[in-house]
Amino acid sequence: MKFKRRDFIETASLAAATLAIAPGFAFGKNSAGSKFRLGFIGVGLRGTWHLENSLKRDDVEVVALCDTNPVRLDICRQHIAEAGRKKAREFGSDDFDYRNLLDLSGLDAVIISTPWLWHTPMAVDAMKAGKYAGVEVSAATTLEECWDLVNTHEATGTHMMILENVNYRRDVMAVLNMVRQEVFGEMIHYRCGYQHDLRHVKFNNGKQPYGGGVEFGEKAMSEARWRTQHSLKRNADLYPTHGVGPIAAYADINRGNRFMSLTSHATKSRGLHDYLVREGGPDHPNAKLEWKLGDVVTTTIDTANGETIIVTHDTNLPRPYSLGFRVQGIRGLWEVDGNRIYVEGESEPHKWDDADAWLKKYDHPLWQKFGDHAEGAGHGGMDFFVLNAFVESAKRNIPPPMDAYDAAAWSAITPLSETSIANNGEVQDFPDFTRARWINRKPYDWIKDTW
Ligand SMILES: NC(=O)c1ccc[n+]([C@@H]2O[C@H](COP(=O)([O-])OP(=O)(O)OC[C@H]3O[C@@H](n4cnc5c(N)ncnc54)[C@H](O)[C@@H]3O)[C@@H](O)[C@H]2O)c1
Secondary structure, eight states, X not given: OOBOGGGGGGGHHHHXXXXXXOTXXXXXXXXXXXOEEEEEEOOSHHHHHHHHHHHXXXXXXXXXXXXXXXXXXXXXXXHHHHTTOOOOEEEXXXXXXXXXXXXXXXXXXEEEOSOHHHHHHHHHHHHHTTOXXXXXXXXXSSHHHHHHHHHHHHHHOOOEEEOOXXXXXXXXXXXXXXXXXXXXXXXXXXXXXXXXXXXXXXXBOSSSSSBSSOBOGGGSOGGGGTTHHHHHHOOSOSOOHHHHHHHHHHTTBTTTXXXXXXXXXXXXXXXXXXXXXXXXXXXXXGGGXXXXXXXXXXXXXXXXXXXXXXXXXXXXXXXXXXOOOEEEESSEEEETTTTEEEETTTSOTTOOEEHHHHHHHTOOHHHHHHHHHHGGGSGGGHHHHHHHHHHHHHHHTOOOSSOXXXXXXXXXXXXXXXXXXXTTXXXXXXXXXXXXXXXXOOOOOOOSSOO
16 A cells, blocks of 8 residues: 555645744745655665655655665665666765765755764754754764754754654554553653663674674674674663653653753673674684673663653663563553553552553554554554654654754763763763753644644
8 A cells, every 4th residue: 555645635734834834944846746855865774664665655756865885775776666766866985975965956855874973974964955854863972963963953944853763653652642641640750771682783794684693893784884883882871762762752851841860870791792702602803802881771860840761771681672661650650561551540459451451542543543554664663653754744844753852862861871880870961952942842742643
C-alpha cells in the first residue's frame, strides 16, 4: 500500500492556519501539487531505511543522495529504480561533498544518518543552507555542539528535528496518552535507558554489519567502523535519546519543565574485553585495549518540576534488549519490564495488571489511524511515524515535535555524564538551551491523529 497524499487532506486547514503564521515559509514557491524534495546524507543501514520509507510516500521525491561509500550509493540507486522513481543526484567524492548537495536549489530538506561526529556539523550546514534538517540520534556529542544546533537554528530561522523514533513506539505513545489524561496523576519519577547488548554491533569481520569477528575501525563494517571508538575513548552515557526522548515528551521538557542537573556513575569496564578474549583469543590486538566506557552507566536527572529520571546505558554485557521504562505518578505507574501497570482505585490493591488491556484502551490516535500501514516500516512501525512527522512538519516549515532545543538538551547528557563520572559523581548543571523560554513554551500537542 502506498501512503497517499489524500490521507493528509484533513490536516489542510490546520496547515493553512500554521502557514499563515510561519515565518520564512520556504516551500510556497513550489508549483501546486509538486512533491516535497528530500535529500539524504549518509545512506548506511539507517539512512537506507529512511530512504525506503520515503520511497513509499507519494508526496516525496528523493532528489539527492550523499555517501562517501560508493557501495551504499549503488544499493540506494537500485532501491530508487525498483520503486520506479527518477534517478537522484549523487554526492560523496569526499567527506565534505555533502555541502554540494546542500547547495542544490531544488531541495527542501535533508535527512542526516551519518556517524555521530558528523551530525552537528552537517545539521549546522544544512540549516545555514536553508534546508530543513532531520538528524539521527544522538544529535550532538559535546556541549559546544549542543549550542551550535540551537544558535544556528535561531540565527537562520531554519528548523531541525531530532529523529527519535522511540517517541513513536506504540506502547510509549499509549502511555503518553495515559500521562496526558492524568491516569497516573501528577508525575513524580521516571526510569529509562539504552540496555542493548551491542557487542556484535561494536565488532564484526568487515564483511557483515553484525558479528562474525572482532574488528572495529578501518577493518570493520557499518557502525563498528566508527561507533566502537567512542567506547574506547569515552566513559559516559553515549546514547541517551532512545530512553530520554519519550520521557522528555511525558515531562514536557523545554515546554514548562526542563532538565536542571544530573549526576552520573559508571561501573568498571569488563564486558568488551571479555568478549574480545573469548571471540578473538587473548593474543588478538583488540584484546589488549583498555576500554574507557563503564559497562553500566547510571545517570540521575533532576527536573525543574521536581521529578527525577534515572537513565541507564548498558551496551557491553549479555542481556535481552530493554529500554527499561518506568513512568510513575501519585496514582500509579507503568513498568515496561514485566509489561505491567498499577493504578490506584482501578487495579486490585498491591497487585499489578497486565499492561496489555491498558495499552489497548489508551492506544494513541496516530496508531489507531496508521498502525496497519506503519507495521511494515521497520522498528515495529515507529520509523514510519518519525519520518511522517518530519516530512509533514518540513512540508509546512513549522517547528517539529522534537526540535533543536530538545536535540540539545537530550544530547547534552553525554558530555555532562562524562564530566560527572570523571569527577566522582559531581553534580553537573544543564545549560538552559531555551534561554528561559521553557517557562512560557507550550507543551507540544502529542495527542492527535495527524503527525
Ligand atoms: N533511530 C534508530 O533506531 C537508529 C538505528 C540505527 C542507527 N541510528 C543512528 O543512525 C546513524 C547512522 O547509523 P548506521 O547504522 O546507518 O551507520 P552506518 O555506518 O551503517 O552508516 C553511516 C553512513 O554514513 C556514511 N558517511 C560517513 N561519513 C560521511 C560523510 N562525511 N559524508 C557522507 N557520508 C558519510 C558512511 O559511509 C555510512 O554509509 C547513527 O547516528 C546511529 O546512531 C539510529
